[in-house]
Structures are given as structure tokens and as C-alpha cells.
Amino acid sequence: MEDAVRLRLLEGLLKGLDEGVHIIDANGMTVYYNRKMADIEGMRPEDVIGKRIEDVFTFPDAAGSTLLQAVRLRLARENVKQTYFNQSGKAITTVNRTYPIIADGRVFGAVEIARDVTPVERLQNQLLGQSGVRYTFASIVGSSPVLREVVEQAMRAARTDSSVLIIGETGTGKELFAQSVHAASRRSQGPFVSQNCAAIPDSLMEGLLFGTARGAFTGAVDRPGLLEQADGGTLLLDEVNSLSPPLQAKLLRVLQERAVRRVGELKDRHIDVRILATINEDPLQAIAAGRLREDLYYRLSVVALLIPPLRERKEDIAQLVEVFIEKLNRRFGLAVERMHPTLRQAFLAYDWPGNVRELEHTVEGAMNLLQDERELGLSHVPLHLRRKLERALQVNASPEAPAGVGADRKHDMLAAWDETSGARGDAADEGTQGMDFASRTRDERVASRVGTWRERVQQAERQILMEVLARHGGNVSATARELGLSRQNLQYWLRELAVDPAVYRK
Structure with missing residues (x-):
């Protein structure tokens, strides 16, 4: 009862x-x-x-x-x-x-x-279809703290009309973030216009970007440029550092005046456009190399979003692969349910220089070779990619480099430090707490440490930061320049390694 x-x-x-x-x-x-x-x-x-x-x-x-x-x-x-x-x-x-x-x-x-969510989905599809946007913040896959921090920053940036510079390596999802910012902004019902600046010759880019007036050159007709086409919405300039310096100067004027002048025309046309831009290198290095105007950089980077590479958020790999498998199941008519544990280990061991795009292409290549299997394994990965994954597994299986550490990247960092340290000689000062770090070989330094490989590498990186900070009196910008890092990247590593620059300020 x-x-x-x-x-x-x-x-x-x-x-x-x-x-x-x-x-x-x-x-x-x-x-x-x-x-x-x-x-x-x-x-x-x-x-x-x-x-x-x-x-x-x-x-x-x-x-x-x-x-x-x-x-x-x-x-x-x-x-x-x-x-x-x-x-x-x-x-x-x-x-x-x-x-x-x-x-x-x-x-x-x-x-x-x-x-x-049927009504929401229908309305969203209508709005996104009108604006040319395919992605929203809901499309960003991953729950790692470093990724969620950037997503939160981007969400806050979506509330304003300020320019945004999105910094990240190739394949990290910079356009995904750009479209998400537009879709969450008050401009979401306006156009979203995107242009890869590296894909168009400079001779054509000026007319494409600013528009042309009839008679400006042989065959020229009255045609609005991308800036006018994006009026009331958002213009994304992908790889903005590929624009020539003269075009960068003209773009700077548009940002300052909120007006565009077509090629061959004397009058200005006022526009209401939000500019988003992406760059796939450290902007300060691009400025130093003459690929990016410093004044344009400051105008574009009112908000700067640094998208982390996949090697810095490997905890997101399993979730990303699950999403890719679901999408490819629909496209190929398959019913893959999971990854084999060995493939999962290989994915975690590899450093993914091509980032999320490389991971997606790897999963797609593997699923092209399936028949009716329910499990995706390392044997399904195309041979040229499988060799890379197998090498990563071997490196991470060795006693000196357990899985997930990214040994190649750490080795390169220490090797580069050896070169610069050797050139300086005995430059270490009291800020290094008496440790003659630079004068010893890498093998001696590592062998003298105790604990796991990860702890040893972190100790080495921490010591590097402490020494350079001490030499520059705690100046973060000068330290970043010497280490070849962006200021934002350096701030991340300072937090990660618990190093306080204030300790070294005189």
C-alpha cells in the first residue's frame, strides 16, 4: 500500500x-x-x-x-x-x-x-541566417578555466561597440569568437561581414574594403566596399596584419572619423560599423617587424582577447572530439560512440600545432576510414597523422616526459633560454636567490631537481621568470620583450607559476 x-x-x-x-x-x-x-x-x-x-x-x-x-x-x-x-x-x-x-x-x-527550445532555435536560425553568422557563444566547446575566462571576457565585450582584437594561433577559433561577439551584441540583427586580408592582393583590397566610384580606374563602377556593406553591423578583418601599411593608415582614419571615402571619390560617407580584427602572431612582434602599425594596434585593441592554443587546454580535447564525432556521424551516416583509450592518450600526448582545426581534420580523416565500427581507434587515423601521434605517445611514455606535459615545447623553451643565458654569461643577480641557473647545463639543472618531470619543468620556468624580472626591476613589459612573449601571455604564466613582479621592484 x-x-x-x-x-x-x-x-x-x-x-x-x-x-x-x-x-x-x-x-x-x-x-x-x-x-x-x-x-x-x-x-x-x-x-x-x-x-x-x-x-x-x-x-x-x-x-x-x-x-x-x-x-x-x-x-x-x-x-x-x-x-x-x-x-x-x-x-x-x-x-x-x-x-x-x-x-x-x-x-x-x-x-x-x-x-x-524549438521557438528559440527557430528565431535564432532566422536571425543568424539574415546576418551571415553561423556561431554563437553556445558553439564554443570546452570547460577549461583558461577558455572559459576568455569566453567571459568576450561576452562582456559583446555588450559594447568597442573594437576588439582577437589574438590567437592558426586554428584556435578566432572567427568563432568574432561571430559569437556579433551574435550576442545589439548589432546581431545587422550584417556580419568577414574578409580574410591575406586572401586578396593588395591592389584589389583597397577597392574591396573602401568601395569604388565610377571612373576611378578603367572599368570601375559605383560599388560600396565592405565597410559600407557592414553598416549597422560588424566587419571582421581576419589577419589584419596582412594589410599593407598604406591600407592600414586608411583603415585607421575610418576608425577615427567613422566615415569612409570610396576610391576615386572626394566625399566622405558616414558609417556605423563595429570593427573586429584577428591576428595570428604576437602583435608587438608584428609592430616591431613593420607588419602592423602601432597606432592601428591601439585603436583595434580597445578589447584584446587572447585565445589559448589547444596544447594549453588539453582537458577540452575529449569534449571536442565528442562534438566532432556527433557531427560527422550525421554527415557520414555512421554510429561511432567513443574513442579507444589509446587514441585518447595519443590525442592528449600530442601538442596540436594546428590547434582545434587540426584535431577536427584528424577526427574527420579517421572517420572516413571506418566501416561499421562503433569505436574510433588509432589505427583509423591516416598514416601521416598516425605517425605524429605515435611519436607523441613514445615521447610521453619515456620516464623523462610523462603524458600530457608537452615535452617538445618545454624542451624548446629551455634550449632557447640556454642560448640567451650563455650569451649573457654570469648576469644573474641577487634576485635569483644565489642559484647559478644560467651557468649550468640543462641536463645538470634537471638532474639536480627532485619530483616529477612536470615539477622540474615548472621550477625551471619559474626560475627563468624570477631571473628576468629581477634584472628588469619587476618591469613586466621589459620582461615580456626579453622572453618573446606578449604581455598578456606573460601575465598568464606569472599567475600560473605564482611569481609576483612586485617583489622585484626597487
Whole structure:
């Protein structure tokens, strides 16, 4: 009797929820389906209960229903977006929390709690389709602290109209961040215009960017440039350091005057455009090399976003691979469910110089070689990529370089430090606390340390920072220049290694 009362209370609670609840048994048969779920899916409970879920709904994703995935994989998943169709062909988009029901080692079914986002998805697709944007902040995959910090900065930047300079290596997702800033801004319903400055010859770039007036040159017609086309919205200049100095000067004038003058025309046209720009190198090095005007840099970098390379957020790799597998399952009609542990270790060992783009291409190449396997393994990776991953595994398997450390990058840093230290001789001062770090060989230094390889490397990096800071009296900018780092990168390493520049200020 007590169990029956509890069951009725539970059923009453589920009926009153403002979220959909759908429960299936181990065979995929619906055993419970609340009224809210029926409203979300446009179905009658009697048309769903007692039937297999795949006989009632169509799931375009090759992996199928998230409920069936929970039964098959015995895995709970939270906040997974799923789009599918009911029997009338109506598209439904929900965000689901799905849990397998397991007792005594047996799977009895799965329960799913769903939130309807169909109207939001439809409106977002309409707005993004109008503006030319495919990505939002929800598209950024990863939960590592270093990535989430940049996402939070970008979200704050989206609230204003200030120019943003997005700094990051090739393949880190700079345009993803740019589109997300636009999509979250008050300009989201305006145009989003993007141009890779390195893709167009300089002779054509001026007319493309600023527009042309009829008769300006042979064959010239009245044509608005990208700046005018982006009026009321956002213009992204990808690889802005590829623009010639004269074009950079003209762009600077546009930013200052909020007006553009077409090639061959004398009058100014006022525009309302937010400028976002990306650069794939340290901007200070680009300035020193003459590839970026210093005054333009300051005008563009009102907000500067430093996108971390993948090697600095390896905890995001598994999540990224899961997203890529789901996307490629749909495209290729596959049903891959997981990575083999060896492939996961190889992905974590490798330093990914091409960043997220290289990771995605590697997963895509591997899935092209699958037949009907459910597990993605190292043997599926194309040979030229597999060799790189195998070498990374070997390096990280050695006693001197455990997995995940990124030994090649650390070795290069120490080797570069040896060169500069040797050139300075015995330049170490009292700020190094009496440690003759520069005069000893790298092997001697490392051998004298205790603890793990990671601790040894961190000790070496910390000692480097302490010595250079001491030499420059705690001046962060001067220290960054000597180490070849951006100021923002140096600040990150100071926090990471717990080094306080104030200690060295005189």
C-alpha cells in the first residue's frame, strides 16, 4: 500500500513539472510520458505510450535518440541539444538531461527530462541566417578555466561597440569568437561581414574594403566596399596584419572619423560599423617587424582577447572530439560512440600545432576510414597523422616526459633560454636567490631537481621568470620583450607559476 501511495505521489509530481519527462524501458518502449512532453512534441500520450520511440519519432542524427543512447551506452548526459521530427514532420528541438536506470548491474531503461527550445532555435536560425553568422557563444566547446575566462571576457565585450582584437594561433577559433561577439551584441540583427586580408592582393583590397566610384580606374563602377556593406553591423578583418601599411593608415582614419571615402571619390560617407580584427602572431612582434602599425594596434585593441592554443587546454580535447564525432556521424551516416583509450592518450600526448582545426581534420580523416565500427581507434587515423601521434605517445611514455606535459615545447623553451643565458654569461643577480641557473647545463639543472618531470619543468620556468624580472626591476613589459612573449601571455604564466613582479621592484 505504501509503495502504491509513493508511486501516485511521484506520478503527480512528474505531471506537474514544467519540463517534459519521457521514460523508456530497456527495449526502447515508452512507459511514461507526461503532459508537458506531449505539448512539446505535439503528440497525444496514447500515441506514444506502449510504442517504441523510434517508431513514433524520426531522428536524423545517426546516433539516434538520446534516450536510446543512454540505454545502449549506460551513460548519463546533461544539457544535450537534440533536433528530431514527430509523425507530422514537425521539427522539435529540446535540451535534454538523460539518465540510464540501472539496478544490480542491469539496465532497465532510461529517463529524460527535456526543455523545449524549438521557438528559440527557430528565431535564432532566422536571425543568424539574415546576418551571415553561423556561431554563437553556445558553439564554443570546452570547460577549461583558461577558455572559459576568455569566453567571459568576450561576452562582456559583446555588450559594447568597442573594437576588439582577437589574438590567437592558426586554428584556435578566432572567427568563432568574432561571430559569437556579433551574435550576442545589439548589432546581431545587422550584417556580419568577414574578409580574410591575406586572401586578396593588395591592389584589389583597397577597392574591396573602401568601395569604388565610377571612373576611378578603367572599368570601375559605383560599388560600396565592405565597410559600407557592414553598416549597422560588424566587419571582421581576419589577419589584419596582412594589410599593407598604406591600407592600414586608411583603415585607421575610418576608425577615427567613422566615415569612409570610396576610391576615386572626394566625399566622405558616414558609417556605423563595429570593427573586429584577428591576428595570428604576437602583435608587438608584428609592430616591431613593420607588419602592423602601432597606432592601428591601439585603436583595434580597445578589447584584446587572447585565445589559448589547444596544447594549453588539453582537458577540452575529449569534449571536442565528442562534438566532432556527433557531427560527422550525421554527415557520414555512421554510429561511432567513443574513442579507444589509446587514441585518447595519443590525442592528449600530442601538442596540436594546428590547434582545434587540426584535431577536427584528424577526427574527420579517421572517420572516413571506418566501416561499421562503433569505436574510433588509432589505427583509423591516416598514416601521416598516425605517425605524429605515435611519436607523441613514445615521447610521453619515456620516464623523462610523462603524458600530457608537452615535452617538445618545454624542451624548446629551455634550449632557447640556454642560448640567451650563455650569451649573457654570469648576469644573474641577487634576485635569483644565489642559484647559478644560467651557468649550468640543462641536463645538470634537471638532474639536480627532485619530483616529477612536470615539477622540474615548472621550477625551471619559474626560475627563468624570477631571473628576468629581477634584472628588469619587476618591469613586466621589459620582461615580456626579453622572453618573446606578449604581455598578456606573460601575465598568464606569472599567475600560473605564482611569481609576483612586485617583489622585484626597487
